[in-house]
Amino acid sequence: MQTEEYVLLLGADQYLRERAFSGAKQAVDLPVWAATEDPVRKPNRTFDNMLSADPKDSDSLLRAIHEQSAQGWHPRMIIPLNDWTVDSANTVNRALGLGGLDATTVTNARNKYAMKQTFLAAGVQAPDSRLVQSEQELLDAIESVGLPVVIKPYDFGGSGGVVLATTREEAVAGLAESKAVIAQYGSSFNILGDKYLVEQFIDSDEEVSVEVLCGAGRAQVLAVTEKYLSPRPWFAEVAHLVPSHRTGDPVLTDLAVRACTALGIDRGLAHVEIKFDPDGTAWVIEVAARPGGDGIMDQVERVYSLNPYRLHVGSYLGSDLLDVVVGAVPTRTSAIAFLKAAPGRIQDILDGKPLPPEVRSINISAKQGDLSQAAKNWSTREGLVELEWDELFSEKTLLPVTMANELSDQIFVSGETVSE
Numbered sequence: 517m518q519t520e521e522y523v524l525l526l527g528a529d530q531y532l533r534e535r536a537f538s539g540a541k542q543a544v545d546l547p548v549w550a551a552t553e554d555p556v557r558k559p560n561r562t563f564d565n566m567l568s569a570d571p572k573d574s575d576s577l578l579r580a581i582h583e584q585s586a587q588g589w590h591p592r593m594i595i596p597l598n599d600w601t602v603d604s605a606n607t608v609n610r611a612l613g614l615g616g617l618d619a620t621t622v623t624n625a626r627n628k629y630a631m632k633q634t635f636l637a638a639g640v641q642a643p644d645s646r647l648v649q650s651e652q653e654l655l656d657a658i659e660s661v662g663l664p665v666v667i668k669p670y671d672f673g674g675s676g677g678v679v680l681a682t683t684r685e686e687a688v689a690g691l692a693e694s695k696a697v698i699a700q701y702g703s704s705f706n707i708l709g710d711k712y713l714v715e716q717f718i719d720s721d722e723e724v725s726v727e728v729l730c731g732a733g734r735a736q737v738l739a740v741t742e743k744y745l746s747p748r749p750w751f752a753e754v755a756h757l758v759p760s761h762r763t764g765d766p767v768l769t770d771l772a773v774r775a776c777t778a779l780g781i782d783r784g785l786a787h788v789e790i791k792f793d794p795d796g797t798a799w800v801i802e803v804a805a806r807p808g809g810d811g812i813m814d815q816v817e818r819v820y821s822l823n824p825y826r827l828h829v830g831s832y833l834g835s836d837l838l839d840v841v842v843g844a845v846p847t848r849t850s851a852i853a854f855l856k857a858a859p860g861r862i863q864d865i866l867d868g869k870p871l872p873p874e875v876r877s878i879n880i881s882a883k884q885g886d887l888s889q890a891a892k893n894w895s896t897r898e899g900l901v902e903l904e905w906d907e908l909f910s911e912k913t914l915l916p917v918t919m920a921n922e923l924s925d926q927i928f929v930s931g932e933t934v935s936e
Contacts, residue, residue, distance in 0.1 A: 521592045522547040522564070523829065524581075526571040526601035529560045532811040533597055537562050539825025544833055546592060551577065572600045572706045574607035581608065595784070595832045597825075599626065599673045600705050602805050615834075617805060621780040625805040628670045628713050631779065635800060638778035641771065642800045643716035654691050657714035658684060664717040666751075667694050671708040673804070674894035676701060680717060680749040687714075690749070697893075718799050721745060722792040722912075724760050725808055726772040727816065729827050730781045732836040735773045738785070738824060738844065739763070739816045741808065744853075744917050746891035754891060755853035755916035756808075758815040759846040761909055768798055775800045785828040811900070815850040818876075818904065848906050853920035855880065855899035857888035860931025862898070867927055872919065876902040880927065888930050898928060 528536040529550045540548045547564035553576075555566035569580035581591060593614055596605035602622055609616030617625075624630045628645075635642040646657035647670060658665060667690040668678040677697035679690035694712055701707070723743040728735050740763040744755035762768055772788040779786075787808040789801040806828075807813050813824045822844050827837050855878075862882055871878065882888070882898035889896050901920055 519588045519590055520547070521590055522549050523833070524549045524551065524567060524591050524594045525563075525829075526551060526577075526594060526596045526605050527598035527806075529563070530598060530809075532809065532814070534562065535814055535817060535823060536597055536825040536829075539823040539827075540595075540829045542823055542826040543830040543835070544592070549591075551580070572604050574604040574611070577604055577608050578611060581612070593832050595829055596806055597828075598806055598809060599804055602626065603706075615783075615832075617783065618780055621782075621805065624779050625781070625803060626671050626708065628668070628802055629711075631802060632713075632715075634778055635775065638774065640775050640778050640800055641798065643718060645713050645715040647711055648691075648714055649711050651688055651691060654687055654712075654714060655684060658687055661714055661716050663687075664719075666713075666715045666717050667691055668713050668715065669694055669698050669707065670711045670713045672698065672701070672705070673809075675750065675752045676893045676895070677712075678751045678893070680751070686749070718791045718793050718801075720791060720793050723801070724762055724768070724790055724792075725756070725812065726768065726788040726790060727808055727812070727824060728772050728776050728781075728786045728788055729784075729831060729838055729841050730776050730786055731783050731831040732838060733782075734838060735776050735781075735786075736838040736841045737769045737772055738822075738827065738841045739820065739846075740765075740768065741812055741815070742912060743789075744914075750890070750892045752891040752893050752896065753810060753854075754856070755851060755920060756810055756812050756815065757849065757851040757909075757913070757916050758812065758819045759849065759908065761911050763846065771798050771800060775803050779803055779805070781805050783831045785824060785831070810894075811852040811902070814902070815852055818850040819846045819848055820844040821847070846908060848904060849908055850876075850905075851903045851916040853901050853903065853916040854891075854897040855882075855901060855920055855924045855927065856891055856896075857882060857898045857924060857928035858930040859888055859890060862886045862888055862928055862930050864929040865927055866929065869926060871923075874903045874905060874915075874919065875923075876904045878902070878923070882928070888928070898924070 606616035677694035681687035742760040746752035880899040
């Protein structure tokens with residue numbers, strides 16, 4: 517029987533990761549597959565084939581892969597693109613003898629408490645934290661960490677269940693809110709358990725994310741993205757801008773690389789979130805062993821004319837592409853911002869008006885009759901807008917948030933009927 521190879525991307529069929537297919541095709545001349553539990557009812561014609569498996573479940577993936585192997589198809593590599601597939605992809609890679617991230621690295625990249633302990637041991641500056649499950653453990657942790665604190669699930673993303681507490685009463689309510697989020701989404705995302713981090717609060721809105729390409733015994737920063745967050749007590753990401761005015765900062769670059777090295781990430785892109793306190797000290801908030809989400813990779817590609825997924829896939833396949841990253845220079849500014857209707861029932865959506873010239877694309881996901889809530893996490897967005905400028909900003913600009921808010925006010929009518 518003739519044998520054929522393919523590359524399997526996990527999470528590539530997720531919204532705002534569509535460019536992963538193109539990047540994989542640039543990285544390797546092989547069929548590119550994805551996986552879904554029901555490819556018959558949920559086909560995706562972007563990919564060369566859809567594997568019938570749960571992309572978050574290594575056992576399900578292995579069964580489907582073995583079935584395809586009997587037909588002569590063998591994976592060259594399984595490559596994760598989001599938090600929920602890092603474990604399954606690398607477990608399958610190791611089971612098939614294809615390489616992949618070390619199991620401890622995968623654990624530490626998902627378990628935020630283990631991650632912080634790893635940073636502490638390596639001398640990487642990160643907020644103090646405690647792992648809790650009960651209300652009493654929460655109160656004991658506050659005695660050690662001190663108020664205010666941030667409460668978050670120890671294995672989740674998208675700002676889900678992340679709450680700021682300035683008092684013991686707010687902390688108790690915050691833990692209940694965080695637990696409710698995990699109760700709602702835990703099984704869908706294969707969350708590892710009902711545990712939570714109580715973390716020292718870095719009192720600042722200055723935050724960036726850093727994309728780091730790891731491999732060949734070294735690491736190189738590709739891009740620095742400016743992050744914009746929702747009003748407290750939540751930390752929803754409301755916009756991302758590439759490149760940040762902090763791009764090229766050697767202290768920032770060194771810290772991001774040391775964080776990836778401490779976790780043992782030795783292939784692919786890593787997504788590092790770093791916050792600056794009022795004194796300018798940089799703190800690593802967390803690191804994900806996969807490319808950034810929220811459409812950040814699309815903005816990076818537009819700014820650097822380089823598909824980041826090509827780097828991620830190529831690195832997993834053993835290519836040394838760090839020199840490509842070194843030569844990447846930003847030529848413009850690109851941003852993605854999320855539309856937010858005023859709180860209340862959305863009475864009408866007034867789309868179709870002329871858009872500002874900076875708008876590259878706009879997508880409205882909300883429908884008439886939807887309930888708009890405060891910006892708590894990824895699930896409370898009503899749409900997105902992508903923006904572009906033919907200039908590089910030398911300091912932080914609020915344009916992405918300002919323009920998204922103006923567009924939201926024009927588009928959404930909330931809490932009242934539209935007058936005739």
